[in-house]
Amino acid sequence: MATPKIVLNTSRDIPFNKLVLSQANVRKVKAGVSIEELAEDIARRTLLHSLAVRPVLDAEGNETGVFEVPVGGRRFRALELLVKQKRMSRTQPVPCVVRTAGLAEEDSLAENVQRAPLHPLDQFRAFQTLREAGLGEEEIAARFFVAPGVVKQRLKLAAVAPALLDAYAEDRMTLEQLMAFTVSGDHARQEQVWEALSRAYSREPYQIRRLLTEGAVRASDKRALFVGVEAYEAAGGAVMRDLFQHDDGGWLQDPALLDRLVAEKLEAEAATVRAEGWKWVEVALAFPYGHSRGLRRLAGEPVPLSEAEQEAYDALHAEYERLEGSEPSEAEELDRVAQRLAEIDLELRALEERPLVYETAEVARAGVFVSVDVEGGLQVDRGYVRPEDEAPVEPVVPAGGEETSAVPAGGGGAVAAQPAAIAGGASVSAPVPVTGLATAEDDEGLRPLPERLLIELSVHRTLALRDALANDPDTAFLAALHALCLRTFTQRPGASCLELDLKSAGFGVQPPELAASAAARAIDARQRAWSAQLPGEPAALWETLVAFDGDSRAALFAHCVSFGVNAVHEPWNRAPQRAAHADLLAGAVGLDMAAAGWTATVDSYLGRVPKARILEAVREARGPEAAQLIDHLRKPDMAKEAERLLAGSGWLPEPLRRPLEPAAGGDAGAAGDAEGGDASLPAFLTGAGEIPVGEDDADRTEAAAA
Secondary structure (H helix, E strand, C coil), X not given: CXXXXXXXCCEEEEEHHHEEECCCCCCCCCCCCCHHHHHHHHHHHCCCCCEEEEEEECCCCCEEEEEEEEECHHHHHHHHHHHHCCCCCCCCEEEEEECCCCCHHHHHHHHHHCCCCCCHHHHHHHHHHHHHCCCCHHHHHHHCCCCHHHHHHHHHHHCCCHHHHHHHHCCCCCHXXXXXXXXXXXXXXXXXXXXXXXXXXXXXXXXXHHHHCCCCEECCCHHHHHHCHHHHHHXXXXXXXXXXXXXXXXXXXXXXXXXXXXXXXXHHHHHHHHCCCCCEEEEXXXXXXXXXXXXXXXXXXXXXXXXXXXXXXXXXXXXXXHHHHCCCCCHHHHHHHHHHHHHHHHHHHHHHCCCEECCHHHHHHCEEEEEECCCCCEEEEEEXXXXXXXXXXXXXXXXXXXXXXXXXXXXXXXXXXXXXXXXXXXXCCCCCCCCCCCCHHHHHCCCCCCHHHHHHHHHHHHHHHHHHHHCCHHHHHHHHHHHHHHHHHHCCHHHCCCCCCXXXXXXXXXXXXXXXXXXXXXXXXXXXXXXXXXXXXXHHHHHHHHHCCHHHHHHHHHHHHHCCCCCCCCCCCCCHHHHHXXXXXXXXXXXXXXXXXXXXXXXXXXHHCCHHHHHHHHHHHHCHHHHHHHCCCCHHHHHHHHHHHHCCCCCCCHHHCCCCCCCCCHHHXXXXXXXXXXXXXXXXXXXXXXXXXXHHHHHHHHHHHC
C-alpha cells in the first residue's frame, strides 16, 4: 500500500484590511518581546513569518472574503500598530497560509508548543557573527531591543575557549560556570582550570573565578587605588573583568608593572616632600606598626584661616545650628535637612583640618614617612625627630667660670633637673648645681656649696618628697601621668624627677597588614588626638595636665599605660605568670577578638596550619556538613574555601578566645598549683597543654605534606 503524500496548505497574499484577529488564539498572557518592539523589528526587516488564517464564512457557509488570524496574533497586532502609525498601508498584502481543516485553537496551540527556544549558545555565536560583520555593540543592542551591557555579556560568553563552549552545548557545564570562565581571556588557562575541576567534587562558579584570578591583583587593592586603574592600563597593563558579577573593578594581571608604578609615584611624591627641607624622608608602601616609636613628634602650628575661609566657616556653622534646631514635619524635608547637615559637616571638617607649619630649625633635624594608606591614598607623616638628631646639649658655665653642668638647649632657663637619689645604699649620681645661685654675695667671697653637701641635702629632700607624695594620691597620680606623657609623647623622660619608665614591646614578628587593623587605627587616632592637646615642650606639660579635669586625666593615663601591655608569645621566654595576667586583664576589659575585627583568613591563620586544623575550625563554626564539603580539597584550596565559610562566623583559634573562668573554690586552685599548672589558664598556655616533641614533629610533617 502506497504511503499517502502530505499536501501543504496554500499560501496567499491577503490585504491587511481583510484580516481580523481570531478569538481562538490561545496566547492570552502578554510575554516576551512587546508589540511595539516587534513592530519596530518588522519595520526594519519586514515580516519574517507568515500568518496562518482561516476564511470567515457566512450563515450559508460561504466565504465572506475576510480571514481570521488564530496563529500569529502578535504579528497581526504589530502590523495593526504600523497601520495606525501610518507607516503601512491598510491594503498592504500580507503573506498568509490558509487553513480549513481541524480546529483553529489546535493550530494556535501547536504553533506555540512546537516552537523550540533558541539555545543560549546559538544566540551568543549569532551576536559574535554580527560583531564580526562590522556591527557595533550599540547597534546590535538597538536591533534586538536589549541593553548594550547584555550584548557585551553575550560576546564575552562566545569568546570562551571552544572546548568549554562545546561542554556547555552538551550540558556538561552550566551557564553559571560558563559565565565564571569569562573573567579570563586565556583559553589555555580556562581549559586547564576546567580539567582540574572536572576531577573535583565541587565545581562552583566562585572556585572557577578564584582559580582564574590567582596571581592577579584586585582593583580594590590599595596599590591599584593609589596608582589608578586608568594609569595602569595606560602603561600597558591588562585588566580582567567580570561582566556577570560585581568584581570591585576587576583584577590587574601584571603585579610587577603595578609595583613599579607604585614605586615611581611614591618617589615622585617623596621628591615634593624633600623640597620642604626635611632632614630625611623614608618611603615605603607600608611601614611596620610602631615604626615611629622612640621618635619625638613635632607639634606644629595649624595654618590660620584666611578672612574668606573664616567667613565661610562662620556661615556654615550658623547654617548647621539653624538646621539642627529645625523640626521638619514632612519626611522629604527631613531627609533634605539630614543630607544638608552631612554636607556641612564635611565642609566644616575640611576647613578645620589645617596643614601644619613647623619651625625651620626643627624641620632641619626632623623627617617624614611617606607611604600608602589602607584606602589607597597618599599618607605623609611629617615631623619625627630621631634621638641622635635632637638639639645638642650646651654646657652651662657658672659665675666662677668653671663648666659644672649641662642644660639642653631651650630647656627652660634657671632651674636644672636634679636626678633623684636612690635610697638603700644604691649609688647616687653627682648632683647638678642649680644655675643662677651666684649673687652679689659671690663677689664678697662666698663659694658654691660642696658637692658632698649638695648630695646629702638632695637625699634628704628626695626622701621627704617621697613621703609627702605618698600622702597625696592626687598629686602622685598626676606625677605618674606626667612621667608617662613625657615618655609617650615627647620622648624626653629625663624631664621628670620621677624615675618611672614604661617599656613598650616592639613586634619583631608582625602579622600582615597589622597597621591597618581596627585596634592599630584606633590607637593611632587616639595618639594624634592627645598629641594635639598636649604641648610640644616638656616645660609646659605639667601646667597642661593640672588644667585637665579628672576624666581627661584618667583617659590620658589609660592611653599611656596601654602602651606597656605585652602579651606576646615568646618561645625563648616562657612567662606563664605574665600570660595569666594578660588573661585576667582581657577578662576585666571584656576583650572579644572577633568584635575587635580579627577574622580567620588564608594569610592570618588558615594557610599556616595543617589541614586537620582547618577542618576543625570549619566544623566548630559551621558544623560537620560544611567540613565535609571541603575535606577532599588540596590544602591551598581548602584554606581558601574555609576562609569563605568562616567569614562572619566569629570563630577564633584558641589563643584568641576569651580566657576560661577559674575553677570555683580554693581546692581546685591548689590542685592546679600542685600539678605545676595554673587552673585559671587555658590548657594551651600551661605546661600540661604543650605538645610533646614527637607530636610537634609529626604535626610539622603533616603541614609540609599538605
